[in-house]
Amino acid sequence: xxxxxxxxxxxxxxxxxxxxxxxxxxxxxxxxxxxxxxxxxxxxxxxxxxxxxxxxxxxxxxxxxxxxxxxxxxxxxxxxxxxxxxxxxxxxxxxxxxxxxxxxxxxxxxxxxxxxxxxxxxxxxxxxxxxxxxxxxxxxxxxxxxxxxxxxxxxxxxxxxxxxxxxxxxxxxxxxxxxxxxxxxxxxxxxxxxxxxxxxxxxxxxxxxxxxxxxxxxxxxxxxxxxxxxxxxxx
Numbered sequence: 061x062x063x064x065x066x067x068x069x070x071x072x073x074x075x076x077x078x079x080x081x082x083x084x085x086x087x088x089x090x091x092x093x094x095x096x097x098x099x100x101x102x103x104x105x106x107x108x109x110x111x112x113x114x115x116x117x118x119x120x121x122x123x124x125x126x127x128x129x130x131x132x133x134x135x136x137x138x139x140x141x142x143x144x145x146x147x148x149x150x151x152x153x154x155x156x157x158x159x160x161x162x163x164x165x166x167x168x169x170x171x172x173x174x175x176x177x178x179x180x181x182x183x184x185x186x187x188x189x190x191x192x193x194x195x196x197x198x199x200x201x202x203x204x205x206x207x208x209x210x211x212x213x214x215x216x217x218x219x220x221x222x223x224x225x226x227x228x229x230x231x232x233x234x235x236x237x238x239x240x241x242x243x244x245x246x247x248x249x250x251x252x253x254x255x256x257x258x259x260x261x262x263x264x265x266x267x268x269x270x271x272x273x274x275x276x277x278x279x280x281x282x283x284x285x286x287x288x289x290x291x292x293x294x295x
Contacts (some may be wrong), residue, residue, distance in 0.1 A: 061124060063088045063247055064109070064216060069118030071101075071108050078104045080271040081118075086216065086249055091242050093250040093258040095292060096268035102251040103145055105268075106218050109249075110142045111135040123215065137165040139215035145224060145251075147205040151194030155185050158193050158204055162211030178207040181240070199230035206237065217241065218249045223257060235261055255292040259283055267292070 062085035071079035079101045086092045094102045107113040109120055111132035120127040122140060130138070141162075150158050159178055163171050179186035182203045188196060193204060202222055209217060219238070223231040231254065238261050242248060252258035259265055265282050267275040275288060282288050 062086060063123065064249070065121045066105070066109070067119050067121075069105070069108060069115040069120060071104050071113055071115050073104075078271050079108065079115075082268070082271070082273055083118075084266050084273065084276070086247060088215075088247055089242075089245055090263045091238070091248040091250060091261055093252060093262040093265040094268055095252060095255040095258050095265055098253060100268040101271040102268055103220050104271075106142055106220050106249070106251055109135070109140065109218065133165070136212055136214075139213075140218065141209035141212045141214035141216075142218040143202075143205045143209045143220060143222065145220040147201045149193045149201055149204050149208065151192070153193055154190050155193055155196070155204055156189045158208050159185070159211050162208035165212050174211050174213065178210060181210075181237070182207050198226050199233060202226065202230075202234055203237070206234075210241075214246075216247050216249060218251070220251045221253060222250075223252060223254045231257060255288075259293075 064086040067083050069079055069082050070077065082105060094105060096102055104113060108115050109127065111127065111130055122138065127135060150161060159175055160171065163174055166174065184200055185203060185207055188200065193201065196204065222234050226234065235257050238248065250258055250262060259279050259282055262279050264278050265276065266273050267288065275285065
């Protein structure tokens with residue numbers, strides 16, 4: 061059984077049918093990417109998994125348990141963490157306070173060990189642990205958003221547009237971190253407009269257009285597809 065299975069989910073914003081009959085799965089220890097243009101429905105899919113939105117029909121099953129009707133905080137407690145589009149860190153809190161907020165579902169006794177793990181993975185955050193988060197660079201804020209999500213010790217990490225607004229060198233650094241997390245055993249569902257970068261790290265991918273999945277396959281399948289190259293890879 062897949063770690064995450066979405067079957068025929070339909071999500072509406074009022075009268076707008078934002079996600080249309082979407083089905084996909086994520087196996088344990090995979091990186092799966094959802095790629096597509098802005099407005100294709102990628103972020104809506106993540107928010108529906110997280111419990112921030114609710115599907116009108118279809119089902120989402122994580123670790124054998126259906127997520128329909130499960131509130132967002134319980135989804136996090138169950139092992140899913142999302143790094144939202146635009147980072148959404150707490151700008152007036154320090155780096156350390158932001159990380160503590162990420163661990164609210166975890167036992168207090170494990171906080172110190174979890175914090176040290178994050179600082180080992182992101183040494184820049186340790187250097188700035190007492191700095192107000194709003195004064196960090198864009199790349200540092202993205203690292204903080206990822207670190208905050210990892211503080212909940214998720215089984216599945218969902219990343220929503222991690223490269224958004226970052227310079228090319230910083231994008232490279234963020235995707236190096238994604239590779240390292242994957243090598244360490246973290247299962248990742250990645251939403252990304254930068255299709256080339258997403259497919260460089262993913263095991264498999266799904267292409268969304270206007271709320272529907274129009275193509276899927278392994279990384280090599282999608283990279284070899286003339287239609288995908290023309291539409292999403294600038295080839």
